[in-house]
Amino acid sequence: MGKITFAEIQKNEKIMQLVNMSNENLGIIGYTEHGIRHVKYIAKIAGRILEELGYPAERVELAKIAGWVHDVGNMINRQYHSLTGAMILFEELQKLGMDFADVCAVCSAVGSHDEEIGRPVSDISAALIIADKVDAYKARVRLDSYSLEDIHDRVNLSIYETHVRVNKEEKQIIWEMHMKDHATPMEFMEIYFSRMRMCETSAAFLGCTFRLVINGLVMNQIGAVQA
Ligand SMILES: [Fe+2]
Ligand SMILES: [Fe+2]
Numbered sequence: 063m064g065k066i067t068f069a070e071i072q073k074n075e076k077i078m079q080l081v082n083m084s085n086e087n088l089g090i091i092g093y094t095e096h097g098i099r100h101v102k103y104i105a106k107i108a109g110r111i112l113e114e115l116g117y118p119a120e121r122v123e124l125a126k127i128a129g130w131v132h133d134v135g136n137m138i139n140r141q142y143h144s145l146t147g148a149m150i151l152f153e154e155l156q157k158l159g160m161d162f163a164d165v166c167a168v169c170s171a172v173g174s175h176d177e178e179i180g181r182p183v184s185d186i187s188a189a190l191i192i193a194d195k196v197d198a199y200k201a202r203v204r205l206d207s208y209s210l211e212d213i214h215d216r217v218n219l220s221i222y223e224t225h226v227r228v229n230k231e232e233k234q235i236i237w238e239m240h241m242k243d244h245a246t247p248m249e250f251m252e253i254y255f256s257r258m259r260m261c262e263t264s265a266a267f268l269g270c271t272f273r274l275v276i277n278g279l280v281m282n283q284i285g286a287v288q289a
Contacts, residue, residue, distance in 0.1 A: 068105065072130060074158065081134060084133050087137060134172075151169050167184065168186070182263060185267075217244075220241040220245040221250075225237075241277060
């Protein structure tokens with residue numbers, strides 16, 4: 063047993079297959095992109111949130127690992143994918159020789175990331191939830207099968223610029239995004255409301271507030287953004 067690094071997880075063939083098949087299955091049933099682009103971004107943002115808030119390097123590394131593997135349960139089924147993913151990883155990460163405590167930390171975060179049944183249970187879990195829920199972006203739309211009748215495709219397609227900012231002094235995690243043309247902020251809220259609430263709960267777990275800023279307008283907090 064030992065310290066398995068994020069770089070090793072990224073290079074692992076079996077995990078790569080799980081990520082790719084999860085993404086393919088979700089494409090077939092009409093979901094937005096959940097492949098390498100998605101998990102790479104989630105790993106980066108989850109790690110950065112903890113790093114910029116001053117968490118130890120080991121927690122940052124585990125947040126990145128959790129980000130990379132969080133959606134593998136979609137290989138089994140979309141429903142309860144957070145739970146099936148955690149169960150797959152509980153076996154696979156041990157086989158890779160990961161410390162048992164680290165396996166549990168990653169599996170807890172993965173098992174708690176879905177908005178239907180999840181809630182933040184640790185620093186890693188909270189960072190993973192925020193990173194996952196703020197990945198709304200035009201690149202998530204599958205260009206070979208999208209439809210402007212589909213509100214998820216329309217909203218994602220409209221989001222052309224996003225930034226996650228962490229302000230340690232003000233204890234704020236800010237998601238600033240810009241949308242145009244295909245959808246309105248109202249439509250975004252229609253499908254992302256519970257996810258944005260989950261970001262607020264997760265930021266609070268980290269001792270912070272979460273601010274959603276759409277086209278320069280703070281949507282969920284009173285007062286100016288301290289960016
Ligand atoms: Fe997920
Ligand atoms: Fe995800």
